[in-house]
Amino acid sequence: MDQDILFRVIIVGDTGVGKSCLLLRFSENSFNEQHNVTIGVEFGSKSIDIGNTAIKLQIWDTAGQESFRSITRSFYRRADGVLLVYDATARHTFENCKFWLDEIRQNSASDVVIYLVANQIDLVSNGNENREVTLDEGKDFAKKNNLGGFKETSARSGINVHEAFTDFCTILFNRWKEHKDVQVVERPKIDLRPVAKPKKKFRCYVIVVIFSQIIYDRSLDLFCCY
Ligand SMILES: Nc1nc2c(ncn2[C@@H]2O[C@H](COP(=O)(O)OP(=O)(O)O)[C@@H](O)[C@H]2O)c(=O)[nH]1
Ligand SMILES: [Mg+2]
Numbered sequence: 001m002d003q004d005i006l007f008r009v010i011i012v013g014d015t016g017v018g019k020s021c022l023l024l025r026f027s028e029n030s031f032n033e034q035h036n037v038t039i040g041v042e043f044g045s046k047s048i049d050i051g052n053t054a055i056k057l058q059i060w061d062t063a064g065q066e067s068f069r070s071i072t073r074s075f076y077r078r079a080d081g082v083l084l085v086y087d088a089t090a091r092h093t094f095e096n097c098k099f100w101l102d103e104i105r106q107n108s109a110s111d112v113v114i115y116l117v118a119n120q121i122d123l124v125s126n127g128n129e130n131r132e133v134t135l136d137e138g139k140d141f142a143k144k145n146n147l148g149g150f151k152e153t154s155a156r157s158g159i160n161v162h163e164a165f166t167d168f169c170t171i172l173f174n175r176w177k178e179h180k181d182v183q184v185v186e187r188p189k190i191d192l193r194p195v196a197k198p199k200k201k202f203r204c205y206v207i208v209v210i211f212s213q214i215i216y217d218r219s220l221d222l223f224c225c226y
Contacts, residue, residue: 009059
């Protein structure tokens with residue numbers, strides 16, 4: 001393994017879309033049938049190997065409700081990436097993604113990576129009667145808004161959950177490598193010596209000549225006296 005790298009990721013989206021279940025599936029490979037409303041922000045972590053590099057994802061799971069928005073906002077600033085989740089069987093949660101995107105863009109760093117996830121896809125896999133948002137609508141939204149990527153997942157069955165986090169993590173890692181390369185690029189050396197420096201040498205030379213002249217004159221005076 002090359003080294004450990006840490007990325008901070010925040011999960012946002014409407015309440016009930018399955019944010020906490022996605023985190024549980026990814027970090028502990030389990031599922032919770034209950035909807036235990038997240039209070040403020042909850043934390044989970046897991047490491048992923050990308051090539052030869054171990055990457056630790058520190059994941060902050062937020063509450064979707066209005067009453068917790070100010071707490072959530074305080075976590076955006078330090079996030080490297082944001083996982084924006086909607087429920088593919090509930091259209092209003094997809095429509096609210098515009099609101100969430102504004103929240104993210106207003107409160108996060110300008111280079112934050114945003115990854116879109118359509119969850120609860122197990123409910124549409126046996127026919128499309130529960131589906132309220134098509135695959136293409138999700139893809140288009142991600143493309144139009146310049147998001148890092150998009151996947152349909154199911155926290156219940158586990159479908160695509162690991163793939164979505166790995167894809168997200170790979171994008172974060174590639175961006176980190178680009179930034180790192182920018183820092184190590186050798187910049188052309190700038191000569192910061194003052195342009196006037198040669199004058200100084202000349203000045204020293206003049207002083208030495210004058211000084212020698214004075215000593216010479218004095219010696220002549222002394223010599224003439226005798
Ligand atoms: N069928 C199905 N139900 C899910 C899925 N993910 C979450 N749920 C259920 O949706 C409800 C809300 O999940 P939760 O993770 O607490 O939502 P959160 O408010 O976004 O954190 C719970 O009853 C979960 O069991 C999923 O992928 N498929
Ligand atoms: Mg929750």
